[in-house]
Amino acid sequence: MDVLAEFRALLGSAHILTGNDAAPYLTDWRGLYCGSALCVLRPATTEEVAKIVGLCADQDIAIVPQGGNTGLVGGAIPGEGQRAVVLSTTRMTTVRKFDPESNTVTVEAGCILQTLQDYCFERGRLFPLSLGAEGSCTIGGNLATNAGGSQVLRYGNARDLTLGLEVVTADGQVWDGLSGLRKDNTGYDLKSLFVGSEGTLGIITAATLKLFPLPRSKITALVALADLARAVVLLCRTQALLGSGLTAFEVMSGDCLRLVSNCFPNQRLPFEAGPADAPWFVLFELSSNEEQDRAQDSLETLLSEAFEAEEITDAVPASSVEQARALWHLRESIPLAQSERGKGIKCDIALPVSDIAAFVAEMGAELSHVFPGVCVMPFGHLGDGNLHYNIVPSEAFGEDEIQASHDRLYEMVHDAVHCRGGSISAEHGIGQLKRHELLRYKTPHELSMFRAIKSALDHSNILNPGKLI
Ligand SMILES: Cc1cc2nc3c(=O)[nH]c(=O)nc-3n(C[C@H](O)[C@H](O)[C@H](O)COP(=O)(O)OP(=O)(O)OC[C@H]3O[C@@H](n4cnc5c(N)ncnc54)[C@H](O)[C@@H]3O)c2cc1C
Structure with missing residues (x-):
């Protein structure tokens, strides 16, 4: 029997995709990578995954695990001409166990992140991992990339939220490490090894994850600032005043937000003309177990201190859940708006928070000197020292110029980051894009x-x- 026939016998024809049906699985979100595969396999159970791995191991066929295919470094796309299959987890979506007393949930790898957040919310618990692609990315992909997002400041990244894993290893065996224990010092921490391994060490089929009580109040505010150094000072002030109550602190260059409102005219900046022209904005979120009124008082204290110290030039606290959502929508639309401009360069960097303002000033000057007209639009999770230092096509330095200088641009940014003790991949991983880097x-x-x-x-x-x- 040829291998396709064996896959068919295992999964049924409906769950083996080829030709046009397979095409969406062979191109990445940004359209940078396009690969080829014998077929796309869509198993429904861990046992089916194990049998697929066993068959592929026998026939020396490469396996490319894929979840929501929202990764930004080409990790879920097979190479061109590779003898490979894509193993899509999208049918493995069951929540196996919800344990409110232990504050844990055990879920299969293909569950969409937002589906899991909603499931836990409806049961009075918070699963805090949160990112722009949460409506499409999967838990398996989140763990395989050790995803970060906007709440790392308070709750940690995907690895910090993982208590246990079930993994199919390369020999087709199933490792059941779903214990859910918070303390277990019995040797090497295997789960931490698989988290962030980008599908190169094993196929994650399920995970036991940490949950938290739902906060009683939540406050979101957007503030305008004259420069990035002031954003760092504001971060320290907010942490000193509110401690772990600060759950998100997102910085955006003014150009990022103006690009969003130009691209998507229904998304307007909630400021008058003056502050709307500000060079920097910060969107922050405070969560607390106090009543909303008390949390509102804390916000007012924070804002009046920050105005007095001339850290901020304007502020819009969200006055309703809908307005908070609209502010977050502005922030989360930045990657999409930047993609609308054409193919640019995404540098997902991490630096000590105290170095960020100087890095942005010096790097911007250096890049403009070497590449006149280059347009940098940084945004990111300032509280974690993580910036998406993105180079976006502009009239003066368009897609063609960026592509022609691609390697040199990466090298300049990454060398500068490395010299300062930073990381060239804070949360997106390495994939194909940064393998040589x-x-x-x-x-x-x-x-x-x-x-x-x-x-x-x-x-x-x-x-x-x-x-x-
Ligand atoms: C608009 C937008 C915003 C984003 N914002 C953020 C952000 O704030 N923070 C952040 O960290 N990322 C962000 N990302 C990147 C991306 O969403 C994350 O990397 C996400 O975790 C990928 O999940 P996925 O299910 O789409 O994985 P995929 O893209 O399908 O796969 C990613 C990698 O994981 C591997 N993989 C997938 N499933 C498994 C599995 N079950 N077992 C083993 N390996 C597997 C793949 O082989 C690949 O190497 C963003 C992406 C977009 C498009």
Whole structure:
């Protein structure tokens, strides 16, 4: 029997996609990568995943795990001409167990992040992972990329939220590590190894995740600022006043928000002309177990102190849930608005928070000197020291110029980040996009440990080859 016939016998024809049906699984969200595969497989159970891995191992077929395909580094797309299958988890969506006393939920890898957030919310619990692609990305993809998002400041990233995993390893065995224990010092922490491994060490089929009580009140506000250094001062002031009550602190250059309102005219900046021209904005969210009135008082204290210290030039506190949603929608529309401008460059960098303002000023000057007319539109999770330092096509420096200088632009930004002790991938991972960059910035010792781990867990290199290392 040929391998396609074996897959058909295992899953049924309806769950094996080829030709046009497979096409959406073979191109990434940004349209940067286009790959090829024997077929797309859509298993419904862990046992089916294990059998697929066993068959592929026997026939030396590469397996590219895929969740929502919202990754930004080409990790879920097979290479061109690779003898590979895409293993889509989108049918594995069951919530296996909700345990409010332990504050945990056990869910299959293909569950959409927003579906899980809603499921937990309806039962009085918060699953705090939150990102712009939450309506499409999956829990498996979130864990495989160790996703960050807007609430890392308070709740941590995907790895911090993971208590246990179920994984199909490269030899087709199932590792059941779904314990859900908060304390377990019995040797190497295998789950932490699989989280962030981008499908190169195992296929995550389910996870036990941390939940939190729902906050009683939530306040969102957008403020305008004269420069980025003031945003850092405001961050420190807010943390000193509210501690862990600060759940999100998102910085956006003014150009980012004006691009959103130009691209999507129904999304207006909630400011008059003057403040709407501000060079920087911060969107922050405070969560608390106090009543809304008390939380509102804290916000008023914060804003009046910040005005007095001339940290902010204007402020719009959301007066309703709908207005808070509209402010978040502005922030979350930035990647889409930037994509509308054409193919640019996304540098997902992390730096010590105290270095960020100086980095942006110096890097901007250096890039403009080498590439006159270059347009940088940074935004990101300032509280985590994570900036999306994106270079967007402009009239003076368009898509063609960016593509022609692609390697040099990355090199300039990443070298500067590396020199300051930063990271060239804060939350999107390495995938195909930054594979060569990784070789440039990791030490030979680090790379040899990476290779030893890969070879120990996937000796034949069938799991997502050509990604990460
Ligand atoms: C508009 C927009 C906003 C975004 N904002 C953020 C953000 O704020 N923070 C952030 O961290 N990311 C962000 N991202 C990137 C992306 O959404 C995340 O990386 C997300 O976690 C990917 O999930 P996915 O299900 O789409 O994974 P995919 O794109 O399908 O896959 C991503 C990687 O994980 C692997 N993988 C997928 N499922 C599994 C599995 N079950 N087992 C093993 N490996 C698997 C794939 O092989 C691939 O290497 C954003 C993306 C978009 C388009």
